[in-house]
Amino acid sequence: MYAALLSAYGTRKWWPADTAFEVVLGAFLTQATAWRSVERSIANLRQAGLLTVQGIRRISEEALRQPIRPSGFVVRKAASIKSFVQFLDDRYAGSLDRMAQQPTAELRAQLLALPGVGPETADAILLYALGHPVFVVDEYLRRVVTRHQLLPANARYAELQALGDGAIAGATREETARHANELHALIVEVGKRHCGVAPRCQGCPLQPYLPAGDLKPLY
DNA sequence: CGCCAGGCCGTGT
DNA sequence: ACACGGCATGGC
Numbered sequence: 001m002y003a004a005l006l007s008a009y010g011t012r013k014w015w016p017a018d019t020a021f022e023v024v025l026g027a028f029l030t031q032a033t034a035w036r037s038v039e040r041s042i043a044n045l046r047q048a049g050l051l052t053v054q055g056i057r058r059i060s061e062e063a064l065r066q067p068i069r070p071s072g073f074v075v076r077k078a079a080s081i082k083s084f085v086q087f088l089d090d091r092y093a094g095s096l097d098r099m100a101q102q103p104t105a106e107l108r109a110q111l112l113a114l115p116g117v118g119p120e121t122a123d124a125i126l127l128y129a130l131g132h133p134v135f136v137v138d139e140y141l142r143r144v145v146t147r148h149q150l151l152p153a154n155a156r157y158a159e160l161q162a163l164g165d166g167a168i169a170g171a172t173r174e175e176t177a178r179h180a181n182e183l184h185a186l187i188v189e190v191g192k193r194h195c196g197v198a199p200r201c202q203g204c205p206l207q208p209y210l211p212a213g214d215l216k217p218l219y
Numbered sequence: 220c221g222c223c224a225g226g227c228c229g230t231g232t
Numbered sequence: 233a234c235a236c237g238g239c240a241t242g243g244c
Contacts, residue, residue, distance in 0.1 A: 031226040037242060038225090072241040076227080118227050138225050154234090188225060197223075224243090231236085 001148075001209055002167050002179075005186040008205035012185035015128035017042075020096045022051050023129040027121050028080050029071040040070040053094050056085045080116025087114055100130040107132070119157045127184070133176035135164035136184045140191025147199060149211050 016035075017023045025045065029038045042051070044067035049055050056064070064078040071077060085094075091110070092099040099107065104126060111122035119137065126132040137160045145160060146153045168179035194204040199215040201207050 027225090030224090032224060032239090033226085033241080034224040034243065036224090036244095040242090069240080070242065072224090073226090073239055074241080076239065080227090116227065120226065124225085136225090140225065184225090191225080222244090224241100226239105228238090229236105230238105232234085 001206055002183050002186070004205045004208070005190055006182065009186055009189050012182065012189060014181055014185035015124075017128075019051070020129040021053055024084060024096070024125055025051065025056075025081060027124040027129070028077050028084070028116060029068060031073065031077070031116075031121065033071045033073070037070045037072070041068045044068070044070070053085055053088060053096075056081060057089065057094070076116055080114070083115050084117070096129060100132070104132045104134060108134075119161075123161075127177065127180055131177055133168075133170075133173050133180055135161050135168055135180045137161050137164065138184070138188065138191075140195060141184075141187050143191060143195040144187060144206065147195060147215055148206070148209055 015023045015026065017026055022042065026038055026042065029041050045051050045055075048059075048067055050059060050064070050067060061078050061082045064081065065074040068074055068077055068081075087110070088094050088096070088099065102110075107126060107130065108122050111117050111125060112119070117125075123134045123136045126134045127136055137157050141160055141164065142153075142155070145151050145155070145163065150163060151159055164180075164183065168176055168183055170176040170179055190204065190206060194200050194206070201210065201215065
């Protein structure tokens, strides 16, 4: 299925961000939020000079709510972003490069301990901001996997991740990270186009892999 | 206008 | 352990 997606859509350029720290901001802002809305927030932050660790460090939590307004959940997201920068300063002297030197499992635990960081946000930061080879599970993957009856609809995050891990294993850490990057990006693409709440399977590159029978809306 | 978006968290069983 | 609603805002 990975091969079919790659063949259909080609190489995606992901994560859509100019810097590692911008990836982190996007990871928080996109929680249950359309990327279109995140883009407007990023534009606001850029205009205010807030796309850097120093920028976020300087602004108050309350003032940060304003530029990220288009992404919603502004009270929680502003607090989460400030907490992350506090953590980065305390633990890694404000450097994502230094943070990236630590073992993946340790970093994941540290991230999950932060407010507003769940498994997907932690893994997105690990992969796209820190370059660690972890597979990122999101709602789109859950939909694809459920529709194709690869796992039950109530599968846990770890089960979905294990499925992804099986598809991205490479000979080197870098190769695995590249596959993790690519496949997640492709899943989002096919998810947006074909795997919404109501299925739109016409022209879907994964159609040959669908089980027999009718598809139902998810909820 | 109503539905939904690249989750996370506190609360109730 | 696990389901369930709230969280804010805007695009379609």
